[in-house]
Amino acid sequence: DTAVSQTPKYLVTQMGNDKSIKCEQNLGHDTMYWYKQDSKKFLKIMFSYNNKELIINETVPNRFSPKSPDKAHLNLHINSLELGDSAVYFCASSQGLSGKGSYNEQFFGPGTRLTVL
Amino acid sequence: QKEVEQNSGPLSVPEGAIASLNCTYSDRGSQSFFWYRQYSGKSPELIMFIYSNGDKEDGRFTAQLNKASQYVSLLIRDSQPSDSATYLCAVSHMDSNYQLIWGAGTKLIIKP
Numbered sequence: 001d002t003a004v005s006q007t008p009k010y011l012v013t014q015m016g017n018d019k020s021i022k023c024e025q026n027l028g029h030d031t032m033y034w035y036k037q038d039s040k041k042f043l044k045i046m047f048s049y050n051n052k053e054l055i056i057n058e059t060v061p062n063r064f065s066p067k068s069p070d071k072a073h074l075n076l077h078i079n080s081l082e083l084g085d086s087a088v089y090f091c092a093s094s095q096g097l098s099g100k101g102s103y104n105e106q107f108f109g110p111g112t113r114l115t116v117l
Numbered sequence: 118q119k120e121v122e123q124n125s126g127p128l129s130v131p132e133g134a135i136a137s138l139n140c141t142y143s144d145r146g147s148q149s150f151f152w153y154r155q156y157s158g159k160s161p162e163l164i165m166f167i168y169s170n171g172d173k174e175d176g177r178f179t180a181q182l183n184k185a186s187q188y189v190s191l192l193i194r195d196s197q198p199s200d201s202a203t204y205l206c207a208v209s210h211m212d213s214n215y216q217l218i219w220g221a222g223t224k225l226i227i228k229p
Contacts, residue, residue, distance in 0.1 A: 044219075056216055097215040097216070101148075101150075101167070103215075104215050107163075108160035110160055111159075
C-alpha cells in the first residue's frame with residue numbers, strides 16, 4: 001500500500017498554462033508538505049500544512065496555491081506556468097510538529113516531474 | 118538564517134570501506150537530526166535520526182551527533198555499490214516550527 005501518493009508522475013505543459021498536482025497520504029499524519037527540487041537537487045520547502053491549516057509559506061510566487069480539503073490531502077495548483085517552474089515536486093507528510101525526532105520524520109511521495117516548454 | 122551545510126561531493130569510496138558523510142548546522146538550538154538517502158530519480162527515504170549526543174547504530178549505519186561542535190555524521194560500514202546515492206542531512210528546530218531544514222546533499226559513489 002502506497003503511504004504517500006502523488007498524481008501525475010510526469011507533467012509536460014506549455015508556458016502560461018494552469019496545472020494541478022494531487023497528493024494523498026494514508027498514514028494518518030497531521031502535517032503535509034510540498035517541496036520543490038530543482039536540477040541542482042536542492043530540496044526547498046514551499047508549503048506546510050498542519051491539520052489543514054497553513055503553517056509555513058516560504059517565499060514562493062502567488063501563482064502557486066495549495067489546497068487541503070482534509071488532513072489526508074494536499075493539492076498544489078499552479079497558475080500561468082513559467083519555464084523556471086520546471087522541477088520535481090515532492091509531497092511529504094509527518095505525524096506532526098514536535099521536538100521528538102520520530103514525530104518529525106517525513107515520508108515522501110514519488111514526486112511529480114514538471115516540464116514547462 | 119538557519120543553515121545546514123554539506124559537501125556536495127562526489128565522495129568516492131571503494132567497496133567494503135567505510136563511507137563518512139558530514140553535516141554542520143548553524144543553530145545551537147537545533148533538536149533533531151535526520152539522514153535521508155535519495156537515489157537518482159527517486160524520492161528521499163529516511164535512513165535514521167538522532168537527537169542525543171553520541172552515536173546511534175542501525176545495521177551498517179551509524180549516526181554521530183556532536184552538539185558542542187554542531188555537526189552530525191553518518192558512517193556507512195562495509196560500503197556496497199547499492200549505497201551509491203545522494204545523502205541529505207536535515208535538522209529540525211523549535212523556532213522553525215520543527216520544520217526540517219535541509220542540506221544540499223552529498224553524492225556518494227561506491228566503486229566496485
